[in-house]
Amino acid sequence: MAYNVMLVEDDLQQQSAIVEALQSEAIHIDVFAMREPAQLRFTQQLPDLLISDIILGDEIDGGFDLARNLQRYQRPIPIIFLSERQSEFDIMAGHDIGAVDYLPKPISLAVLKRKVDNLLRLTQMPKAEPSLSFIEGLQLDRHNLKAFWRAQPLQLTVTEFEMLEQFALTPIGSVINYQQLQTATQGVVERNTINTHICRLRNAFKKITPEFDAIHNVYGRGYRWQ
Structure with a gap:
């Protein structure tokens, strides 16, 4: 079709x-x-x-x-x-x-x-089972491209869901570089817009837990969840 x-x-x-x-x-x-x-x-x-x-x-x-x-x-x-x-x-x-x-x-x-x-x-790719996550309290529903933080839905675009999935599938504390985030979004995200999406990810979490501070910049390299 x-x-x-x-x-x-x-x-x-x-x-x-x-x-x-x-x-x-x-x-x-x-x-x-x-x-x-x-x-x-x-x-x-x-x-x-x-x-x-x-x-x-x-x-x-x-x-x-x-x-x-x-x-x-x-x-x-x-x-x-x-x-x-x-x-x-x-x-x-x-x-x-x-x-x-x-x-x-x-x-x-x-x-x-x-x-x-x-x-x-x-x-439109074949539906998959919900993704595993290294992040406690984060659940991903790959079937519907939905994410839940502490059982509450996160308001994310498809692009931000894919970026978050990269964090979830990476061991806590490991650096996720810019190329990995671009690859995770099938090349949709450009290097100069990554930080905008990261800011939106942080804000989505803060709407549920205002004290959220888990996504950290690693200067010149990328980001890590810690």
């Missing part, structure tokens, strides 16, 4: 270029220019991946609103935002909504293609 990718982009030239770059026998693309018809499509079929611009027509946060609507379906569907808006506030807002990536325009079609291939392979 083909993967179902939803593309929401109001620039018809960019829309056409992205479709040409991504479409194949393995990928079917539903294309929309505005939020409302894309949102209506959710009621008929949910995508395996959502790619969306943020500004859609007159809606300056149309892509964000679309992603919020998608989250209501309680499915771990990855989201990639494409936007000319590159402030730290906008990037963090995109990740807070659940984006696994936030790509600047003009985008590299080759990079987008690689990220899409990796994400679909990651999220």
Whole structure:
């Protein structure tokens, strides 16, 4: 079966270029220019991946609103935002909504293609048993890409789940380098965005245990859980 990718982009030239770059026998693309018809499509079929611009027509946060609507379906569907808006506030807002990536325009079609291939392979791989964990109090449900800290759910994106899984499967105190974290996410995470995801991981734990301080930087090398 083909993967179902939803593309929401109001620039018809960019829309056409992205479709040409991504479409194949393995990928079917539903294309929309505005939020409302894309949102209506959710009621008929949910995508395996959502790619969306943020500004859609007159809606300056149309892509964000679309992603919020998608989250209501309680499915771990990855989201990639494409936007000319590159402030730290906008990037963090995109990740807070659940984006696994936030790509600047003009985008590299080759990079987008690689990220899409990796994400679909990651999220559609055969279901596995819940992962083992060296970390006491942390449980991972690989089947549903969910993590639980002291029996309470952590609010994580798919990317952050994969990064956390790398910590869970590494003996306590061992250094996890940047390359291992990139590999754990199938190359979705770039070196310069790793720290942003680590900050989000820490904050997810702090929402449950405010005193959380287990993920430590190892200067020039990576991170360790201790």
